[in-house]
Amino acid sequence: MNTPFSSKTSRIALAMLAAVGFVALGFFSYPALQVVPATPVAPPPQRVTTEGGLTIVTLDETTQTISGIQSEAITASKHPVEHLAYGSVLDVQGLNDLSTRYYLAQADSAAAQSAASATGQEYERNLALFKANQSVSLKVLQASQAAWMTDKTKLQAAAANIQSVRNSALQQFGAPLAGMIGAQDAPLLHRLLSREEMLLRIVLPLGVDLAAPEQIAVESSEHRQEQAHLISASPQVDTSTEGRAYLYRAAATLPVGSKVAAYLALPAPASTSLLIPEAAILWFGGQPWAYVQIAKDRFTRRPVADQTPYNDGYLVSTGFDSGDRVVVHGAQLLLSEEQRPPITASACKDPECDD
Template structure:
């Protein structure tokens, strides 16, 4: 078979031309920019040496951070004391015995009144008409004397029980015991109200506060009003013990932390919610949103625990937005390795 001499060079030339054209076409195509990585948080430092965390919009949207506006509150300075909830079974027993004694006293009083009237009638009849024998007069006198003795015994029993109530629970409770019926006493006996023993600190001697607040193991605060000084000391409580009454039922035997108001003007400040507080370097902090995506970590200066969080008198202002959800995440982001060194002045930055 005869080969065509000019075909192979032509194929080689065509292939080379095609490759060159393809290379030129690819060279002229626009090169897409490299994919950009999500912007990482940046750390800055303001003039006060506080750390500012900045999140880009995408990261902020994914974070689920929530803020709440700080509210202005008044805080009354307080002194702490300790107390307990005594078992009032002795008061229940006294109440039962006292009611029985009062019933006996009433019956004895009625009998003594009747026998005295009979004695007076017998004496009048014997004096005026002589219709009563000497023996009958003596019998009436004996009955009246016996009934009077029973009356005195019943009166002594009531007085002894009242004195016992004073010795155990103080004069105000003893007065409630003497009142029949007594709605206030029934609230104590039915455990609708609670009797409290509170020991004032040694440095707090003087007039006890008329109203205090106490909290149990759960941290729930309830109000209590002064009744009187406790007639008996408590070996588990140091200091002068006073009896208070709360309209909230508390378990018998509970140990209480009492908050005693100090006689000075209330301080103005803001309430930092409990959920806003993060602990770092043994110091409580809170993040304030200065603008969208910018969060400044500030320390809580002289925080005072109150219901729902902490009272602070400086460092924060009413109306500022504080992070109540995501504060721990911001702190974690803050501790991630930084691309560039920062001028952070926190003690932990030296590690």
């Protein structure tokens, strides 16, 4: 006999079997799900490429405008021929010491002069009295004479000391600077001793038939350029170089001992060369470079070899052609782009690609 409970249980069981059947039917009826392949991603465009041994930086015109990259054309023209010489910044402590010694020697000379004058007058008075009436003893006369002779000897020694200081100054720094020691008005000496100006020794190499120019351009290893003015021939030379040495003065910008290069105009016909603006010069690896725009969106870096400073720029005769456009603003940005590691991208965007 069926009870209500068993009937209800049977209906639930039939419903569950039906549900299982539908699921099974759907499983066997639909095709298996297909795995969608990952969508490949195009690699980012390379801004730095190598073509024919040249490194090329490619930047579109919009990027150039945003970055402030500008270039200008260079043209060939005639410029005076210059010769390269070398020198260094001298220590003026010796000049200061000589100046101090001179003033001390002058003080000693003045004191000796005063003493000799006094003892000389005393001796003359005693001599007159001795000759007149013998009121002064011979012993007193001889003592006053000895004192006078001693003071005269001190005066001579003081004068010799002054001359010794002058001779030392002549041997070390030449006549013009030596003549300024002890002078009442010597503004150049004051500027040198106060480091308002620096003293340079420039050596013209042997075999160069050229008088020392009154004005030259000098450049240090820090690529700082100054105008220097001739003082005189140098009585001393640098033992590491051979040639005629000259003393120059320039605004004090370099420490003592700094090496400098000097550019001297030669009495020769002007040569044709290209002027690279200083704004285009980029120092990298201890060497000057300049970026040349070889197309609207392409730049390459070239070494600035055999350069000669000239009017806020560098004269070159090789490596560049008339009409080349050199980058005068933004060269450092191009170098940063060139030195940046290459950009890489994954082949797909699916997270499973990272597994």
